[in-house]
Amino acid sequence: MNLRATLRLAIQALVRNKARSLLTMLGIVIGVAAVIVTVAIGAGARVSVQQSIASLGSNLIVVQPGSVTQGGVRTGFGGASSLTPQDGLAIAQLPGVAAVSPIVSVRSQVVAGGNNWQTQITGVAPTYTFIKAWALASGRFLSESDVASIAKVAVLGQTVVTQLFPNGESPIGKTVIIKGSPFTVIGTMTALGQSGMGQDQDDVVLIPYSSAMERLTGLTTVNLLMISAATAAQVNPVQSEVVSLLARRHRITPPQPYDFQVRNLQAFAQAASSTGTVMELLLAGVAAVSLLVGGIGIMNIMMVSVTERTREIGLRMAVGARARSILNQFLTESIVLSTIGGLIGVVVGVLGTILVALLAKWPTLIPPGWIFASVGFSAMVGIFFGYYPAQKAAHLSPIEALRFE
Amino acid sequence: MGGVVEVRNLRKIYPMGDDEVVALGGVDLSIERGEFIAVMGPSGSGKSTFMQIVGMLDRATAGSYSFEGRDVAALTDDERADIRSRRLGFVFQSYNLLPRTSALENVELPMVYAGVPEARRLDIALEKMDIVGIKSLADHMPNQMSGGQQQRIAIARSLVNDPALILADEPTGALDTKTSRDVMRIFSDLNATRDITIMLVTHEPDIAAFAKRIVTFRDGHILSDVPNVKRAA
Numbered sequence: 001m002n003l004r005a006t007l008r009l010a011i012q013a014l015v016r017n018k019a020r021s022l023l024t025m026l027g028i029v030i031g032v033a034a035v036i037v038t039v040a041i042g043a044g045a046r047v048s049v050q051q052s053i054a055s056l057g058s059n060l061i062v063v064q065p066g067s068v069t070q071g072g073v074r075t076g077f078g079g080a081s082s083l084t085p086q087d088g089l090a091i092a093q094l095p096g097v098a099a100v101s102p103i104v105s106v107r108s109q110v111v112a113g114g115n116n117w118q119t120q121i122t123g124v125a126p127t128y129t130f131i132k133a134w135a136l137a138s139g140r141f142l143s144e145s146d147v148a149s150i151a152k153v154a155v156l157g158q159t160v161v162t163q164l165f166p167n168g169e170s171p172i173g174k175t176v177i178i179k180g181s182p183f184t185v186i187g188t189m190t191a192l193g194q195s196g197m198g199q200d201q202d203d204v205v206l207i208p209y210s211s212a213m214e215r216l217t218g219l220t221t222v223n224l225l226m227i228s229a230a231t232a233a234q235v236n237p238v239q240s241e242v243v244s245l246l247a248r249r250h251r252i253t254p255p256q257p258y259d260f261q262v263r264n265l266q267a268f269a270q271a272a273s274s275t276g277t278v279m280e281l282l283l284a285g286v287a288a289v290s291l292l293v294g295g296i297g298i299m300n301i302m303m304v305s306v307t308e309r310t311r312e313i314g315l316r317m318a319v320g321a322r323a324r325s326i327l328n329q330f331l332t333e334s335i336v337l338s339t340i341g342g343l344i345g346v347v348v349g350v351l352g353t354i355l356v357a358l359l360a361k362w363p364t365l366i367p368p369g370w371i372f373a374s375v376g377f378s379a380m381v382g383i384f385f386g387y388y389p390a391q392k393a394a395h396l397s398p399i400e401a402l403r404f405e
Numbered sequence: 406m407g408g409v410v411e412v413r414n415l416r417k418i419y420p421m422g423d424d425e426v427v428a429l430g431g432v433d434l435s436i437e438r439g440e441f442i443a444v445m446g447p448s449g450s451g452k453s454t455f456m457q458i459v460g461m462l463d464r465a466t467a468g469s470y471s472f473e474g475r476d477v478a479a480l481t482d483d484e485r486a487d488i489r490s491r492r493l494g495f496v497f498q499s500y501n502l503l504p505r506t507s508a509l510e511n512v513e514l515p516m517v518y519a520g521v522p523e524a525r526r527l528d529i530a531l532e533k534m535d536i537v538g539i540k541s542l543a544d545h546m547p548n549q550m551s552g553g554q555q556q557r558i559a560i561a562r563s564l565v566n567d568p569a570l571i572l573a574d575e576p577t578g579a580l581d582t583k584t585s586r587d588v589m590r591i592f593s594d595l596n597a598t599r600d601i602t603i604m605l606v607t608h609e610p611d612i613a614a615f616a617k618r619i620v621t622f623r624d625g626h627i628l629s630d631v632p633n634v635k636r637a638a
């Protein structure tokens with residue numbers, strides 16, 4: 001018997017038992033749909049974590065002051081006042097460094113006309129927009145001459161714009177008072193939304209770091225140095241270069257502890273991504289178990305079907321069917337059953353994923369490989385769980401099968 | 406006239422727990438082309454057992470059996486399946502049609518396994534259905550047909566591969582007298598006009614009366630083997 005005849009025979013047999021075939025498929029349908037939905041949610045979550053990490057800044061390296069010990073009491077990181085803008089300039093000369101910006105942070109009340117608002121005042125360099133990959137919404141950003149002239153200019157985040165200029169007028173050219181000093185607004189930033197940690201990233205006023213030091217903190221040191229490596233591959237080499245450069249500049253010799261701390265986000269990104277992978281595998285594993293249960297359902301029904309159709313098998317053998325034809329017939333039935341179940345499962349899974357994305361607003365992503373893999377896997381489930389019943393049918397003796405009551 | 410079946414000292418023993426049942430205790434029989442044999446005998450005398458072995462649905466315990474000159478004991482299961490497919494036709498007491506399958510598809514079934522191209526199957530099936538007078542029932546399902554009609558479908562099915570021998574175990578056992586006689590007339594015609602060799606089992610003398618030769622079994626042996634002198638028409 002050729003493949004087409006066998007396939008037609010299998011489909012005929014399945015159509016003759018529509019209700020049962022559909023119920024048998026249900027196990028596979030649910031299994032495959034579960035695989036698709038769980039993988040889509042897992043992959044979606046991973047991608048969104050990666051994106052939020054990327055939004056923190058590309059190839060970012062952060063230098064913080066280290067801890068100091070005063071009379072036996074150790075401060076945490078940031079306790080030492082050791083980082084200067086000159087450190088930043090020196091780092092900018094290192095190979096593989098794309099940009100450096102000192103960061104000076106102060107919380108302060110900001111007043112504009114009749115409105116006031118407490119927000120984060122951050123002193124930065126003109127490179128800050130590049131390091132944060134943050135675009136300007138209107139006006140211009142801080143320039144090198146603003147830094148050099150310790151200019152009283154400010155760029156506002158969107159939250160600050162809405163709080164201080166609630167009537168929708170343009171803030172450009174207006175004056176805001178920060179700690180008694182008037183600053184001229186020269187630009188506004190695009191909205192970034194919440195950070196991965198739930199902070200409002202738009203609740204900020206950006207001013208030249210020199211102005212922040214001179215007019216707000218009165219210090220010669222800065223809170224942070226943000227460094228952007230030219231490429232992801234250069235993050236680690238640049239980091240060790242920064243460590244040795246700063247150790248030299250701060251005249252630290254081992255075993256003296258460093259008075260600074262250098263970190264990058266890659267380790268964090270990797271950890272987050274591998275957690276995502278573990279979650280995804282776990283979900284897929286659970287889904288695969290339900291596929292397996294679907295397979296056992298197929299085997300169960302095929303066993304029943306073989307027993308029920310013993311006389312049919314006997315008759316087919318009497319009119320000339322070889323054992324192989326009988327085996328193929330039942331195996332094909334089970335493969336067709338599981339493959340159609342798999343295809344329906346993919347459709348249900350994709351619809352379910354769309355529903356999850358729409359209703360729960362979760363990020364989802366269906367890797368196309370998983371669609372082929374789950375249909376292929378269901379076909380394999382059909383072969384694996386259909387083989388034993390088919391084998392049983394093929395090995396019946398014709399006369400015993402015919403005599404079967 | 407060449408020999409179709411040549412059986413010598415055929416034995417079949419069924420184990421029954423510690424005991425055994427001797428269903429056939431040494432049977433000798435030759436069937437020539439064109440014969441029409443009725444097998445008779447009391448219940449349990451081994452008639453069905455003999456038919457099943459001749460039909461290669463079962464294997465003998467001992468003795469020799471050659472079919473069209475081939476030693477059947479030496480054949481593999483696949484070779485026996487191929488001979489059943491091309492050289493043998495079966496008709497059963499209970500018809501054994503595939504349920505929920507049209508008459509036409511039932512008749513076509515042996516040709517599917519014999520590898521007859523699809524286009525030719527329909528022609529052959531309709532031709533054989535015409536011979537047994539049920540061409541008009543081609544689209545009917547078995548459960549929409551009378552016993553006599555179903556048995557005719559089964560006979561048409563046994564004919565499609567032009568077998569050397571048709572084996573029928575009590576083909577009229579489930580039919581009324583009138584229908585039984587109609588079915589027997591079909592066998593008679595096939596034997597007379599198409600020279601098809603037929604061996605059938607029956608308990609009824611007036612059914613056996615259609616055959617040309619009557620073989621009687623008792624306790625696993627052949628009691629008598631005589632030509633039928635008073636043939637029915």
Ligand SMILES: Nc1ncnc2c1ncn2[C@@H]1O[C@H](COP(=O)(O)OP(=O)(O)OP(=O)(O)O)[C@@H](O)[C@H]1O
Pocket residue numbers: 419420421426427428446447448449450451452453454455
């Ligand atoms: N599968 C089997 N296992 C054990 N014994 C069997 C089996 N088949 C048949 N027999 C025994 O073999 C003997 C012959 O049985 P068989 O069916 O050939 O008789 P029969 O002549 O066809 O009878 P009937 O006219 O009732 O159909 C009987 O004693 C029966 O009990």
Ligand SMILES: [Mg+2]
Pocket residue numbers: 452453454574
């Ligand atoms: Mg019998």
